[in-house]
Amino acid sequence: xxxxxxxxxxxxxxxxxxxxxxxxxxFTFSNFAMNWVRQAPGKGLEWVSVISAxxxxxxxxxxxxxxxxxxxxxxxxxxxxxxxxxxxEDTATYYCARGNFDGVPAAPYYWGQGTLVTVSS
Amino acid sequence: QSVLTxxxxxxxxxxQRVTISCSGSSSNIGRNFVYWYQxxxxxxxxxxxxxxxxxxxxxxxxxxxSKAGSSxxxxxxxxxxxxxxxxxxxxxxxxxxxxxFGTGTKVxxx
Numbered sequence: 001x002x003x004x005x006x007x008x009x010x011x012x013x014x015x016x017x018x019x020x021x022x023x024x025x026x027f028t029f030s031n032f033a034m035n036w037v038r039q040a041p042g043k044g045l046e047w048v049s050v051i052s053a054x055x056x057x058x059x060x061x062x063x064x065x066x067x068x069x070x071x072x073x074x075x076x077x078x079x080x081x082x083x084x085x086x087x088x089e090d091t092a093t094y095y096c097a098r099g100n101f102d103g104v105p106a107a108p109y110y111w112g113q114g115t116l117v118t119v120s121s
Numbered sequence: 122q123s124v125l126t127x128x129x130x131x132x133x134x135x136x137q138r139v140t141i142s143c144s145g146s147s148s149n150i151g152r153n154f155v156y157w158y159q160x161x162x163x164x165x166x167x168x169x170x171x172x173x174x175x176x177x178x179x180x181x182x183x184x185x186x187s188k189a190g191s192s193x194x195x196x197x198x199x200x201x202x203x204x205x206x207x208x209x210x211x212x213x214x215x216x217x218x219x220x221x222f223g224t225g226t227k228v229x230x231x
Contacts, residue, residue, distance in 0.1 A: 035220070037222075044209065044223075045160075045222040047219060059219060095165055105220060107154070107156045107211065107213070108158075114165055
């Protein structure tokens with residue numbers, strides 16, 4: 001079974017940084033693109049970023065460009081999201097989601113359970 | 122950012138059919154596949170329609186998707202109480218190079 005386990009969320013002050021991780025199992029991680037999607041409390045889904053299977057291509061939503069960096073370590077079956085200059089608008093549950101093939105764009109297919117990021121002083 | 126437009130709510134009695142619309146533009150739905158996701162409160166989303174009208178493994182054929190031009194629809198037939206959830210459409214947008222989600226529709230079984 002495909003399993004995606006996010007970690008790294010928590011309470012961070014405005015202007016701070018956090019790194020989220022997503023450990024994958026149950027499939028060949030290096031064969032699939034990966035996404036990050038977030039959901040603010042009580043709000044809808046917002047796609048954040050996608051990275052290709054090899055890690056050579058990535059896309060971001062405008063609101064995080066220059067502040068967030070998606071990356072992956074295929075030897076560790078792990079996806080990352082480095083977040084900096086955090087603001088209250090970044091408060092959300094962040095989901096890691098496997099794409100449906102290796103290239104980008106690749107729609108979120110399987111989803112993890114999410115990790116909550118709260119930005120507050 | 123561009124967003125796909127859905128009705129905020131839809132409802133039907135058990136056994137009935139409910140349809141949810143998703144309106145986009147030529148840069149997203151008009152050119153790319155549409156995906157539909159189901160989300161229960163406090164849970165992660167789950168894909169229920171893949172590439173406009175395909176069923177992911179394990180999803181019953183009571184869920185069916187369609188697309189015409191820059192709009193798409195999700196139909197749920199034989200409505201059951203455990204279909205009560207939020208439903209989101211989504212598609213890649215070529216003009217903005219991003220994946221856009223719909224505004225979400227809450228389905229209630231009367």
